[in-house]
Amino acid sequence: MSNRPFSVAVTGGIGSGKSYICRQLADAGFPVFYCDEEARRIIIADADVRQQLTALIGEELYTPEGTLQKPVLRAWLCRGAENAAQVDAIVWPSVANAFKAWVAQQAAELVFMECALLFESGFDQLVHRTVMVSAPDDVRLSRVMQRDNVALETVHKWMALQMPESEKIARADFVISNDGVTPPNLDGLLQQLLAEASKEVTANRSKQ
Secondary structure (H helix, E strand, O other): OOOOOEEEEEEOOOOOOHHHHHHHHHHOOOOEEEHHHHHHHHHHHOHHHHHHHHHHHOHHHEOOOOOEOHHHHHHHHOOOHHHHHHHHHHHHHHHHHHHHHHHHOOOOOEEEEEOOOHHHHOHHHHOOEEEEEEOOHHHHHHHHHHHHOOOHHHHHHHHHOOOOHHHHHHHOOEEEEOOOOOOOOOHHHHHHHHHHHHHHHHHHHHHO
């Protein structure tokens, strides 16, 4: 990572508001790579990934015209962590390669990645620092139920597929509270990250 921009991953459990934080970063002018969006693109567009997923889940995953049947994929994932891990093993290597290529094209000193399954996927090894967006369980449940119009039981199933909040907090370099009461202030965090990015650039130049 020494010759690349200083990269920071933003993660958080479902309903934590990590996408909200990343929109703030993008609005402030920082490049942001969205892992979930790239994964969705790959699942649809990458012929090799499509073939592997079809072999794993079944022919019903895609229509004859090639359209992804999202309910089929969602049902497979909700069966348990083992099923989700099998899908991740097929999709995430391509997402990692896409992120590396994207970072290499960026001119900014500081760039960000949004990744829901940051530690589960091992993508924390692709960046310099990690940021965890945290929110109380009841707030997260309410947000997802309203956003996706789903039942409480469904949200609990989705949460069960992710690493516990406490473990993510313990592993992250920084934690942002997004409880829905006090708007997160990113100024201090950005100042620290920009300072680290500047030091990284200076150190890299001294090696050349």
